[in-house]
Amino acid sequence: MKLTHYEKADALVMTTPSVNPPHQTERQTHTDEDAVSAYMSQAYIRVTVSDTIAQVKHVLREELEGEQIPTYLYVLDEDNYLNGILPVKALLTSGEELFVAEVMRQNYFFVSPEQTRHDVFELINNSGIDTVPVVQFGKLAGILRPQDIAELIEDENTQDAALQGGSQPLDEPYLSTSPVTLWRKRAVWLLMLFVAEAYTGTVLKAFEDQLEAAISLAFFIPLLIGTGGNSGTQITSTLVRAMALGEVGLRNIGAVLRKELTTSLMVAFTMGCAGMIRAWFLGVGPEIMVVVSLTLVCITVWSAVVSSIIPMVLQRLKVDPAVVSAPFIATLIDGTGLIIYFEIARHVMTDLV
């Protein structure tokens, strides 16, 4: 018995998993909700290479649901191998007697069902494509219609928003999420941030003597670390969004650093002046005025460096940069900012040890 063309192809594909196990493993590391397979639809219209345009027109008329006209029909054989895609537009312009094989396109962009939402978000966002076939081992697994792509992008944006807020994304709509689930999703992150932030206590204890000697140094702690955190948050939120849209990548790290350093020097000077005015109003004496002002300058530049490098490094490590949330940056800047503050105080103030 001679194998037909399609049986051969089938036999080849059936052996693929054992030939190439890493592919299988990678597939299992993603949860289902994050994969393309969770979004794809089976609402496509199938035709075969040997149909005529007249036959396809009839099929289209019979099977069309709703008012939206698909951009493509899918040319499949009996084993569901995707032979090509047929633009519906071709139905309008081709002769009725032509065969699908003569009109279909064999070059097309496709994704695979186990690709993550995050990867596909970037690809689709940059391609401007409207409907994408989902193909596995040459077979059509489903399609991403415009509404599926919109849902995928919406979920990805919702996840980015949740991560930016320092919390895990919810799996269901907010109103149907129970307080226990909310507590579980939030407490984990809060505790992690708490542990990370806890070293600020150690830092302050280390500078206890300076604090005792000049208690008014304590007045500026929330203001200084708050400003450091805020200026860092501004930078990461801009960068994370630009990276999600594919505008900025690792290739731009030089340009990003130059831009952020230049900007932060201007911002630092602005904040230094504001700090001087605030310290003067609080009547804490000229030495602390200088310390507060210098600290604001240093913290602003420092937080710019940290918060422009971290999203890039995370992308390099294949971690979604959206996890660098405002709380994350603030926590990082808080402790280091305090060290900067007290070191500057120690050098500037003559009566401190």
Added chain:
Amino acid sequence: MKLTHYEKADALVMTTPSVNPPHQTERQTHTDEDAVSAYMSQAYIRVTVSDTIAQVKHVLREELEGEQIPTYLYVLDEDNYLNGILPVKALLTSGEELFVAEVMRQNYFFVSPEQTRHDVFELINNSGIDTVPVVQFGKLAGILRPQDIAELIEDENTQDAALQGGSQPLDEPYLSTSPVTLWRKRAVWLLMLFVAEAYTGTVLKAFEDQLEAAISLAFFIPLLIGTGGNSGTQITSTLVRAMALGEVGLRNIGAVLRKELTTSLMVAFTMGCAGMIRAWFLGVGPEIMVVVSLTLVCITVWSAVVSSIIPMVLQRLKVDPAVVSAPFIATLIDGTGLIIYFEIARHVMTDLV
């Protein structure tokens, strides 16, 4: 001379602006980039009521650009008044000899060119509509194609992301924005937050005596206000996103408050325990352990109340709730949190005044 039907309609419309000036005024309060008019496209195919289906098919074949098939054609008269919309699907199922007037739909969803992106985002997100006509005074001003809607939604999400990061959205891609522009967009918000945060200095100065008496109270300042800010950020980021998607509105304020209060009591208990452990490790004595722990409980519940009410109030005031960014919540919690902290300290610690 007798006015034709259309001339009459035209005359009516021409007087509308003076009859209804508020409409005009409202239009001028929005910047152009935020309005539907900035996104609509002129790439639609026009037909007239007296065309036959056969003629329309010919027009469609001639005028179609790209591979995407529009869902609707637009039935317009010579003055551009929109008489109805013609589903392309109807071309497939209707007889060639029928007139457009017999097949077209006269009920359809539309938006007006001066509506803001924010309003339209909610409407379209909830409707699942694919292409929307933009109509002004009965005339077709343009259409929002799926790609225009995608761009509008993307810009709205980018704006929300920028606001959540405590910064103004950029008008152009990140890489082509100059440092001076970045500085201008960021410094304004940083200075506003700086001014808002500045009162923490006043609060701390007011409790100077307590600080002098127990300097170790200062060790916990960043940790306490940080935790308050983080737990507030988690709540607002979830709520703001749910409100942007239309899942939650003012009508749900009771359900939201109940859910957030229940959740925050559980979170507060968790954080209180964590705080007790941290204070014990820092060796600050049992009194301060109790103060830190109690403060964490109170700050967590307080920040939950504040950060679930504020987005609702803003929506009520017709302000985009996305402005309640992490920095905004943190700033608000910082000062009030300090007051809670020192008030608890004053009551619990016997050697404080």
